[in-house]
Amino acid sequence: MSLAGLPVRLALRVRRFVCFAVACSRRTFVEQIRGLTFRYGRCTLGLRVLRERIALALVGRARTRLAAATGVPSGRMTLIRLVKALPDPDRPTPRILGVDDFATRRHRYSTVLTDCETHRVVDMLPGRDSAPPAR
Incomplete structure (x- = not known):
């Protein structure tokens, strides 16, 4: 100081x-x-x-x-x-949720959830199957 x-x-x-x-x-x-x-x-x-x-x-x-x-x-x-x-900033619950998969490495995939209105990433889930988003 x-x-x-x-x-x-x-x-x-x-x-x-x-x-x-x-x-x-x-x-x-x-x-x-x-x-x-x-x-x-x-x-x-x-x-x-x-x-x-x-x-x-x-x-x-x-x-x-x-x-x-x-x-x-x-x-x-x-x-x-x-x-x-620092705590994560509070964000409102997205009204329209987009789901997409992408390759993080060769033959390794993740699922990304995005807010379609603000175009911000909400969460990233491991794998590309439908089980994690269904929870």
Whole structure:
């Protein structure tokens, strides 16, 4: 994180609670500060959101260079993990569904389901027989 081009590091002290219940699967609990920290977080919530936006906007090494230029240095694998951890966007149920098969490799086929109105892929199913789409 940076402020006016200078690196900033927050030193935060939080309380750690211990659970003495035998049936409890967790032994310790750490206090979270709403809007600033989250479980297993190594950065603030605002920095994480900024990294997610950079990771979604660009691909490859360009996003790493932009992150470094904005004062948010991040490795490319960190940005890829952020994108993979994001939930899938909610899409409405397609009204008209298209079914097609195609070869992924030589003599290996898959079935693709597409929304005929938006021309977006809804799902890919293994194989080209009619059993998976019938479910």
